[in-house]
Amino acid sequence: MTKQTYKKIVLAYSGGLDTSVIIHWLKENYGSEIIAVTANVGQEDELIGLEEKALKTGASKFYLAEIEEAFVYDSIFPALKAGAVYENKYLLGTATARPIIAKALVDIAKQEGADAICHGCTGKGNDQVRFEMGIKALAPEMDIIAPWRTWDITSREEAIDYAYEHNIPLKISRETNYSKDKNLWHLSHEGLDLENPLNEPKYDQILEMSVTPEQAPDEPTYVSITFDEGIPVAVDGKELDGVSLIKKLNTIGGANAIGILDMIENRLVGMKSRGVYETPGGTLLYFAHEQLEMITLDKETTQYKQDLAQKYANLLYNGQYFTPLKQALDAFVDETQKTVSGTVKLKLYKGNMIAASVDSPFSLYSEAFATFDEDNVYDQNDAAGFINLYGLSSVIQAEMKQKVQFAKEADNSFGLTQEGIKA
Known part of the structure; x- marks a missing residue:
């Protein structure tokens, strides 16, 4: 079958195994000009040397899209305000980044007059859906190339073989060939020994953002986080922009073994997969935000918001970021956050988080009403009338059941009497 020809292809380029191989493969199979685009979403050291590598392996041009701030304010913080957690565990570190990256790819593709956008996601994963849903929403006319769904390479081992055969440099070896995704919010690890649920993760070998609980300090660490309308704005009283704030909390949380998760999740495509996630700063923020909402x-x-949070998490996980429902839910969430301002103090100890104090000018907690001591604001006698009305339907239901039971017993008694007469 003859392949579609393209003048220019924009490649979502991470410099990892898949995209390193894909540049060569695209040129070999399409003969097109390849424009490599790396989105800076906070992967830090992983950005080093990417431009040189991309150009050396066949790209005609390289872009570094600086979208770290957009990632935080357009995706991470809205998810935080919504309380979105996938399957009650996963803080959506990869899912929140993909739509923002997709937008950067589309913007550059349009700027360059490209015919197609290519990504290195496998046909088994969620990211293919997330990228392509974003591209379709923002540039429905753009063709999408997904080599993992069409080429002859069937495994990461074969991808490594292809790289060696074509002298493509790699940062990994066969022994360290975990599938990873790193950004400002998290680091994920999949593959190799993690594919067998019987294997305990080799935390000492794989953790990069965090230490293990055994390595954490023997004394607790205290940290205060201040929010303004649901958005974190300060750590320990020091105001910080969103990017700097998350980096600060990553350092604090990571040093105390916060946010290490070993999870088997349900992928969108139907299978279960296992991943080890590191989300130190994000875990602190979600916990603190929850305390403040209380x-x-x-x-x-x-x-009601708790029910909505699960739907919101599913939308993000399933790549439905650019949808009317997502926009509508954001509007609801923003309304709920108008009073979610204040400061939460947390006590951290070897992977554990404890709320030490919560303070807000919009607090609905009233010590005067809640106290067990004597007060002048609450008449406990009022509770009797409230309970009588609140329980009225239960009383009516119980009376009905008593009448039905009495009738049944009367019928049974009459039947036995007649039988006795006949006898």
């Missing part, structure tokens, strides 16, 4: 949101809003 005293600033009323009961009905809290409980």
Whole structure:
């Protein structure tokens, strides 16, 4: 089958195994001009040398899209405000980044007049959906190339073989060939020994953002986080922009073994997969935000928002970032966050988080009403009338059941009497 021809292809380039191989493969199979685009979402040292490597392996041009701030304010913080956690564990470190990267790819593709966008996601994963849903929403006319769904390479081992055969430099070896995704928010590890749930993760070998609980300090660490309308704005009283704040909390959380997760999750494509996630700063932020909402949101809003949070998490996980429902949910969440301002003090100890104090000018907690001591604001006699009305439906239901039971017993008694007469 003859392949579609393209003048220019924009490649989502990370410099890892897949995309290192893909540049050569695209030129070999399409003969097109390849423009490598790396999105800076906070992967730090992984950005070193990428431009040189991309150009040496066949790219005609390299872009470093500086989208770290957009990643934080357009994706991470909205998810944080929503309380979005996938399957009650995963803080969506990869899922939150993909839509923002997709937008950067589309922007550069349009700027360059490219015919297609290429990504290195496998046909088994979630990221293929996330990237392509974003591209389709922002540039429906753009063709998408996904080599893992079309080429003859069937495994990461074969991809390494291809790299060696074509003198493509790699940063990994066969023994350290974990599939990783790193950004400002998290670091994920998949593959190799982690594919067998019987294997305990080799934390001493794989952790990069965190230490193990055994390596954490023997004394607790205290940290205060201040929020303004649901958005974190300061750590220990020092105001910081979003990027700097997360980096600061990554350092604090990582040093105390916060945010290490070993999870088997349900992928969008239907299979289960296992990953080890490191999200030190994010875990602190979610926990602190939850503590603040406890005293600033009323009961009905809290409980409704908890239901919404799961839907929001599913939307992000499933690549539905650029959808009307996502926009509508954001509007609801923003309304709930107008009073979520204040400071939360946390006590950290060997992977554990404890809320030490919570303070907010919008606190709905009233010591005067809640106290067990004598007070002048609450008449406990009022509770009797409240309970009578609150329990009225239960009383009516119980009376009905008593009447039905009495009737049944009367019928049974009459039947036995008749039988006795006949006898």
